[in-house]
Amino acid sequence: MRKNVIAGNWKMNKTLSEAEDFIEATKTKIPSSDKAEAIVCAPALYLTELVKRTEGTDLKIAAQTMHYEENGAFTGEISPAALKSVGVEYAVIGHSERREYYNETDETVNKKTHAAFKYGITPIVCIGETLEEREADKTNEVVGGQVEKALEGLSADQVSNLILAYEPVWAIGTGKTATAQQANEVCAFIRNVVKEKVSAEAAEGVRIQYGGSVKPANVDELLSESDIDGALVGGASLEADSFLALVEAGSK
C-alpha cells in the first residue's frame, strides 16, 4: 500500500520566529503512522534550523527548489550537495511558480530530479496544466508530456521512490479546487503514463499528490480517491492547526 504524503509548501511566507513557532507547535503532534508522511517545504534560509529542530520526530523538512549542479558559479542558488549536508531529505522540483517566474523547464526538472537522486534527496516533481490548456482539452497531452520528460533516464527503482505532485495551475491559490473526480482522473492518467513508459512496478510504487486549494474541508474527499496519494498544500499549510488536520486526514 502506498503511503500518503502530506506536504505543506510555505512558499515565500514566514519569518524565522514564525517558522520556529510552527515547528514547535506541530513536530510532536504528527501521528506516527505507516499511512502517511508529513513534510514542511520551508524557505531555504530556515532549512538548517528546522532540520535540527525536527530531528527524531515524524515531521520532515523539504527544500522548495534546488539547482542540478553540485557546485559552481550560480549566484543565489543552492546545490543538492548543500541540501544534503544540512540533512534535507526532500526537494520540490518544477513547481508551476518556478516554471512561470524562474524559467524552470521540463529539461531542468529532469536534470534536477537526477541530481536529487544522486544526493539521496527524494524529489517531489510538480506537473499540471493551465486553465487555457484544460479548456483546449489538452490536459492529458500537457501533463503526459511533462511526466515523460521529467522521468527520462531514471531507473524503475528511482521512479518507484519519487513523488509526483499533480497541481492544475488554475487551482493554485485560487480557491478553485479540482473536484476529487477530476483530480483522480488525471492522477490515474499519470500513473498509466508511468506504467507505459517505465514499468508496472514503478506505477504501483510512485506516489501522486494532488495540489491546488486543498484544505481540511476537502482533503478527505480527495484522499479517498484511488490514485491520489496525498496533497501538496500552500495556503492551508501555514497555520499549525490546519496543517495538523491535513496530516491527520492523511493518516487515517
Ligand SMILES: O=C[C@H](O)COP(=O)(O)O
Ligand atoms: O505547492 C502548493 C500549491 O501550489 C497549492 O497552493 P494552494 O494550496 O495555496 O492552492
